[in-house]
Amino acid sequence: MMKASFEKVEANKVVLTVEVDSTKVAEGLDQAFKKVVKKANVPGFRKGKVPRALFEQRFGVESLYQDALDILLPEAYEAAVAETGIEPVDRPEVDIEQLEQGQALIFKATVIVKPEVKLGDYKGLEVAEKDFSVKAEAVSEELTRMQKQQAVWEPVEEGTVAQGDRTVIDFEGFVDGVAFEGGKGEQYSLDIGSNSFIPGFEDQVVGMGLGEEKDVEVTFPEEYHAVDLAGKAATFRVKLHEMKRQNLPEMNDDFAQDVSDFETLAELQADVEKNMAERAEKDKENYIRTSVVDLASEKAEVEVPAVMVDGEVEQMLRNFEQNLSYQGLNLELYTQFTGQSVETLKEQFKVDAEKKVRADLVVEAVAKAENIEVSEEDIDQEIAIMAEEMKRDAAEIRTLLEAQGSIEQVRTQLRLKKAVDLLVLNSKVTA
Incomplete structure (x- = not known):
């Protein structure tokens, strides 16, 4: 036929x-x-x-x-x-x-077609040691972060703006005496020290008093997103309307009871340290897995087709749009706010996209070289994990995956995971 x-x-x-x-x-x-x-x-x-x-x-x-x-x-x-x-x-x-x-x-x-991969040495890879231990300073910073979340912002009627204050200002920017588009704001809330404005702007608001007007002199960064402003000197006329200062709760047992189910600050601190240690262990595991894949990719020979990179870039763009939606934004608004075009974003994604495609091809080649297979029991276990995470019945998850034609995708991902497990098992961490 x-x-x-x-x-x-x-x-x-x-x-x-x-x-x-x-x-x-x-x-x-x-x-x-x-x-x-x-x-x-x-x-x-x-x-x-x-x-x-x-x-x-x-x-x-x-x-x-x-x-x-x-x-x-x-x-x-x-x-x-x-x-x-x-x-x-x-x-x-x-x-x-x-x-x-x-x-x-x-x-x-x-x-x-999918390119051929010529694998280099992928066993015995040496991963540089990295310190993931939880430092006392990090625990203290986490407690301070929790403390700040409980802070009360109180109006400051006298004195001047200090670092960490929350201000409400009017501003208008000029370059060579001419106002520029997007350089004006009224009743704008600005946290001093957030570094959300042009470098040097917030530092010059420090010391202003209520009702004061002041000219703030700054220079736009050379790589500023608005090309017509990049590297140029600008003057902002600023008026201060309000300032508030954090009133932090005292770090004691009462604070621990307010922010947790623990009775004492010592118990809270121990729990914070335990959670940070667990996250650090996962970070260490991810670091080793990423490192062995990177090393195996560096040693392999493969010519990555541009169309595969373009496809990965499009996927990254879709993921980026989804993340924006969680923040109440969309791609159109983002490009307006930042002055970046969609093509500029794609160009920024390209390096990481090519790296990911190459890594996926190499890991797939390792799975093939090692005859790695995925059993039905493996798939059942993965579905059980998915069901537990989603708090749904495993049979329901399987039915949904089958309806979507996604079972083979689960099989492929498990096969690649097993290949990375093999790379990790045969690697060593060196000082």
Whole structure:
């Protein structure tokens, strides 16, 4: 019914030659006729009732070719990919070489395929030691953070702005005496020390009194997002309307009871240290896993197709949009606020995208080299973990995954995870 072969023409490009039997072509033409005859307008016949011979005499069999191709090509291409074992990573460019009634359909498909990976040494990798121990200073900083969350902001009626104060200001910016777009704000809330304004701005608000107006002199960074302002000196006319200062609660047993279920500050501190130690252990594990993959990638030889990088960039952009939505923003608003274009964002994602694609290809090659398999028991265990995290029944999660056609995706991810486990198991941490 069908024959297929392929020829490698470039590092990651092949030409697939497919021949579809004339019997199958005839079936495709029959289906095409049944589709188009419903719309054929021939005097003396109702739509859908025109005889095939008369239709071809009036319109020509060639009028069925495109619809027949739409029917035949997807199935033939998919079967040819399965028969030859190639792994396309992009849509094919198809050239029809022969399509005639009574003859075989012959077409060529030029397609970018998943690249071959030549693995280097991936066992015995040496990961540089990194300190993940929890320092007393870090525990103290976490308690201070909790303390600040309980702080009460109280108005300051006398004195001047100090670091850490929360202010309400009006401002308007000028470059060479001319106001610029986006440089004006009224009743703007600014925390001094947040570094959310141009470098030097907040430092000059320190010392201002209520109702005071002042010219703040700053220089925009050389790599400022608004190109027309980058590197330029600017003057901001600032008026201070309000200032508030944090009144921190005393760090004692009462504080511990207010922020937790513990009775004493010592118990709270011990719990904070325990939680930080658990997070540090996970950070250490992630560091080692990331490091061994990076090292294995560096030692491997692989030419990453641009189309795979572009696909990963698009995925990163979708993830970025999703994260923005959690903050009540969207991509359009973000680009307006930052002055960055979508293309600029994509360019920024590109390096990390290429690194990730390369790493995934290398880990996949390790899994293949080590004949790593995933059993049904492995999948059941993974689904059980997912169900526990989502607080849903495991059978319900499996049904959902099967409906989405995602079981094989779970299998693939588990196979890659096992490959990374193997890299870690065969690595060592060195000082």
